[in-house]
Amino acid sequence: MANTPFFWKLISRNYIASPVANEEIYQEKLERTRRALRPDWSMIEIGCGSGNTALTHAPYVKHITAYDFCGPMLEHGRTRAANEGIENVEFVEASLDDIDTKTSFDAVLMLSVIHLIPDWTSAIRKAAQLTRPGGIFVSSTVTIDTMPTKMRAVLSLVNLLPVLPTVARISRAALVAEIEKNGLIVEENWQPEGHDSVFIIARKPT
Numbered sequence: 001m002a003n004t005p006f007f008w009k010l011i012s013r014n015y016i017a018s019p020v021a022n023e024e025i026y027q028e029k030l031e032r033t034r035r036a037l038r039p040d041w042s043m044i045e046i047g048c049g050s051g052n053t054a055l056t057h058a059p060y061v062k063h064i065t066a067y068d069f070c071g072p073m074l075e076h077g078r079t080r081a082a083n084e085g086i087e088n089v090e091f092v093e094a095s096l097d098d099i100d101t102k103t104s105f106d107a108v109l110m111l112s113v114i115h116l117i118p119d120w121t122s123a124i125r126k127a128a129q130l131t132r133p134g135g136i137f138v139s140s141t142v143t144i145d146t147m148p149t150k151m152r153a154v155l156s157l158v159n160l161l162p163v164l165p166t167v168a169r170i171s172r173a174a175l176v177a178e179i180e181k182n183g184l185i186v187e188e189n190w191q192p193e194g195h196d197s198v199f200i201i202a203r204k205p206t
């Protein structure tokens with residue numbers, strides 16, 4: 001089934017209802033992102049899921065377009081925005097491939113998505129194209145470095161299961177190299193202890 005809208009539709013109800021894996025780390029990532037945002041900025045988030053992160057950042061930028069290829073995830077975001085009177089976040093059903101690179105943005109977020117995209121290097125290239133000079137690309141990506149050997153074995157098995165999205169085997173160094181190859185300068189490269197995701201903020205030079 002791989003990383004398809006169908007898979008995410010199947011699990012969307014559970015995904016939306018599940019709490020974040022580690023609230024303290026999540027809050028730290030939000031805080032680090034927020035410190036880099038500016039009130040007049042135009043931001044996009046690709047693979048926004050339930051939209052909770054985009055809605056949390058809404059007071060700190062001018063406008064957010066939050067993309068996901070899974071409609072039910074976006075419905076949750078739209079309902080929350082309406083209930084909370086948040087008017088500067090627009091939810092758009094689209095895949096990364098559909099997003100036009102003619103326009104660039106001050107901030108491009110891809111959180112827990114890159115490792116799900118088999119051609120992850122192209123995904124980074126596109127994110128870099130979408131980032132305007134002076135703007136930032138923010139990612140949180142599962143890497144294999146800190147994964148215990150047992151977990152890597154489990155991952156290999158999981159990747160054989162046709163019902164689950166394949167997780168790309170990306171090392172932290174390869175991730176950083178790919179981001180820099182696309183002309184961005186990594187300003188934050190944070191891997192919380194014992195955590196399998198690397199959080200990166202990279203800036204496109206002016």
Ligand SMILES: C[S@@+](CC[C@H](N)C(=O)[O-])C[C@H]1O[C@@H](n2cnc3c(N)ncnc32)[C@H](O)[C@@H]1O
Binds near residue numbers: 003005073111
């Ligand atoms: C693991 S969830 C992460 C959601 C959210 N970013 C978060 O951090 O909670 C991955 C999300 O990315 C979306 N997604 C995966 N591949 C995508 C693609 N190529 N284009 C758009 N959305 C995608 C899925 O529908 C899903 O909502």
